[in-house]
Amino acid sequence: MEPRMTTSRSPGPGLKALGPWLRVMAQRRARLAIGALLMLLTMVFAIGLLTLSGWFITATALTGMALAAGAAATLDVFTPGSGIRLFAVGRTAARYAERLYNHDTVLRLLADIRGRTFAGLARLPGRELARYRAGEWLNRLTADIDALDNLYLRLLAPPLVGLLAILGVAGVLALALPRLGIVLLAVLLPLWGVITLGMALAGRRPSARRIETLERLRVRALEHLQGLAELRAFAALGAHRGTLETTQHRLLDDQRRLERRAALGSALVTLGVQGAGVGILCLALLAFTAGELSAPVASMLPLAVLALNEGLAMLPAAFVQLGATRQAAARLNDQAALSSAEEGIHAWPLAPGEAPEVVFDNVSLRYPGMESTPALAHLDLRLAAGERLAVLGPSGSGKSSLAQLVARAFDPSDGHVRVAGRDVRDLAPVALRARLGYLTQHTELFHASLADNLRLGLPVDHGLGEEAIERALWQALWIVDLDGWARELPQGLETWVGEAGRQLSGGQARRVALARVILRDAPLVLLDEPLAGLDEATAGIIAERLDTWLDGRSVLMFAHRRDALPRCDRAWSFTAAA
Incomplete structure (x- = not known):
C-alpha cells in the first residue's frame, strides 16, 4: 500500500x-x-x-x-x-x-x-x-x-x-x-x-x-x-x-x-x-x-x-x-x-557561540518502514563541549544516522539525544539548526550564482553589510582552497554553477558545500566525509585550514578511516563498540 x-x-x-x-x-x-x-x-x-x-x-x-x-x-x-x-x-x-x-x-x-x-x-x-x-x-x-x-x-x-x-x-x-x-x-x-x-x-x-x-x-x-x-x-x-x-x-x-x-x-x-x-x-x-x-x-x-x-x-x-x-x-x-507541530518548547540554553555538549543515551533508531532492522541499537556516546570526535565505521554502520539524530532529522526510537543538556525533542528546531553546521554526504547546489549558493550558509540574522558578506564568502572559499579558482571564473562569484551544480566538478561542489558550513559559523559542527573525493594535496591544505577554524567548536566528524579527517581529539569506532 x-x-x-x-x-x-x-x-x-x-x-x-x-x-x-x-x-x-x-x-x-x-x-x-x-x-x-x-x-x-x-x-x-x-x-x-x-x-x-x-x-x-x-x-x-x-x-x-x-x-x-x-x-x-x-x-x-x-x-x-x-x-x-x-x-x-x-x-x-x-x-x-x-x-x-x-x-x-x-x-x-x-x-x-x-x-x-x-x-x-x-x-x-x-x-x-x-x-x-x-x-x-x-x-x-x-x-x-x-x-x-x-x-x-x-x-x-x-x-x-x-x-x-x-x-x-x-x-x-x-x-x-x-x-x-x-x-x-x-x-x-x-x-x-x-x-x-x-x-x-x-x-x-x-x-x-x-x-x-x-x-x-x-x-x-x-x-x-x-x-x-x-x-x-x-x-x-x-x-x-x-x-x-x-x-x-x-x-x-x-x-x-x-x-x-x-x-x-x-x-x-x-x-x-x-x-x-x-x-x-x-x-x-x-x-x-x-x-x-x-x-x-x-x-x-x-x-x-x-x-x-x-x-x-x-x-x-x-x-x-x-x-x-x-x-x-x-x-x-x-x-x-x-x-x-515541530516547534519545540525550549530556546537555546547557552550563550551565543558557546560550544554545546552532545550526549547519546541508550539510543536506538528504526527508520519508518524498516522497524525490524534498527539502524542504531542501544548506543551510548558523549561529545564534550569544544571537543572534536571522529566517528569511524564502514558504510551502513550508522554514522550518518548519528548525525541526523543530532540535527533532528529523525527522533530516536528509544533513548535520548541531548544537546546542551536538553533533549533535542524539547529544543525549538529553529534555535537548534541556527547553531548547527551540517555537511551531509549529498551536495545540493541550486541553479544560481556561486555567491547565491554560498549565501545560503549565512545565518538568517547575520546582520552583515554587502562588503562584510563578500569578505566572508572569500574567506570561506580560501579555507576550502577555492578562492583562486573562483577569481578566474568569467564573472567571479556571480558565475552561475548550472542546475544541480553541473558546471562544477564533484570535488568543487563538495567544497562549496563545506564553505556553506563554514559561513554558518556555528558552535556545533557535523562533518560527514568532509575530505571525500579530494586529492591528497588538496585534502591536506583544507585539513590544515579547517583545523584553525574548528577551534572552540564541538565537532562530530564521520569517515571510514581516521586519516581521511582533519585533526581530532579522539576517535570512536562502530567496529570497536560492537
Whole structure:
C-alpha cells in the first residue's frame, strides 16, 4: 500500500481553508485594491464606449433623417466623438495596465506563498519527509501553489467588479427610468449568483478530485520512467502502464465534466445578458412610444446591458475550479500544520557561540518502514563541549544516522539525544539548526550564482553589510582552497554553477558545500566525509585550514578511516563498540 499525504478527502474543504492564504494576500492589500480598481476602470470604459457609441449612432441617424425631410436640426458631433475616443483609448490603456499590474501582483503573491511553503517544508524533519515521495512534496511547491493563483485574479476581484458593474448599470438605467433598473437587477443579480456560487457547487467534487488525481498521475509517471528497467525485468511494465492509463482516464473524465459545466455557465451568461438586453430594449421602446424616453436614450440603454457580458463571461470557468483551489489550500494547510507541530518548547540554553555538549543515551533508531532492522541499537556516546570526535565505521554502520539524530532529522526510537543538556525533542528546531553546521554526504547546489549558493550558509540574522558578506564568502572559499579558482571564473562569484551544480566538478561542489558550513559559523559542527573525493594535496591544505577554524567548536566528524579527517581529539569506532 503506497503512502499518501494526509489531506482532506471531503468533496472540498470549507472556505476556511482559504483563510491563511487570504491573510498572506492581505499583506499586499494596497496592490490588490489598485488592481481591482484597474479592472473596474476597464469595465467602466467598455460600458461607456458601447453605450455612447449607440447613442451617437442613433442621434446621428435621426438628425440625418430630419435634415433629409427638410426639418431644421443640429447635433454636436464633437463632444460625443471626443467621448468615444476617450473611452476607446482609455479601455485599451486600462486593459493593458490592468493585465500588466495584476499579473505582476499575482507573481509577487505566488512568490510570497512559495516562500512561506518552502520555509515550512524546510522545517520538517526527515522522519516526515521520508514518509512521502519527493514528487508529492514537489507537487505542493508547484501545482498546488499554482492553483492558488486563481484566488485573486479570477475568484476575488472579477466577481466583485462584475457585481459593481451590474449595480452601476442598473443605477444608470434607474436614472433614465426607475423600473428599468429594477428589472435589470431582478434578472442579473440571480444570474450573478448562479455563475459564481452555483458554478462553484457544480464543480466542487470533480475539481477537488482532479487535484488528487493529477498528483497521483505525476508521481506514477515519474516512477514509470525512473523504474522502467526494473518494471521490464519483472514483467510488470504492462500492469504499471495500465494503472497510469486508468488514472489518466479518471483525470480526463473530471476535466470533461468541468468543461461541460463551465460551458453551461458561459451559455447562461450569454442568454442572461442578451435576454436582459432584449427585455430592456422592449421596455425602452414602450417608454419611447409613451414619450418617457428619447430615441437615442432608448437605444443606448440596452447596449449598456450588453456591455456587461465582458465582466461576467469569465466567471463560470473560474468558479467551476473553486473546489480545486480550496483543495490545494487545504493540502498546503496540512503541510503547515506538520511544520508548526515541530516547534519545540525550549530556546537555546547557552550563550551565543558557546560550544554545546552532545550526549547519546541508550539510543536506538528504526527508520519508518524498516522497524525490524534498527539502524542504531542501544548506543551510548558523549561529545564534550569544544571537543572534536571522529566517528569511524564502514558504510551502513550508522554514522550518518548519528548525525541526523543530532540535527533532528529523525527522533530516536528509544533513548535520548541531548544537546546542551536538553533533549533535542524539547529544543525549538529553529534555535537548534541556527547553531548547527551540517555537511551531509549529498551536495545540493541550486541553479544560481556561486555567491547565491554560498549565501545560503549565512545565518538568517547575520546582520552583515554587502562588503562584510563578500569578505566572508572569500574567506570561506580560501579555507576550502577555492578562492583562486573562483577569481578566474568569467564573472567571479556571480558565475552561475548550472542546475544541480553541473558546471562544477564533484570535488568543487563538495567544497562549496563545506564553505556553506563554514559561513554558518556555528558552535556545533557535523562533518560527514568532509575530505571525500579530494586529492591528497588538496585534502591536506583544507585539513590544515579547517583545523584553525574548528577551534572552540564541538565537532562530530564521520569517515571510514581516521586519516581521511582533519585533526581530532579522539576517535570512536562502530567496529570497536560492537
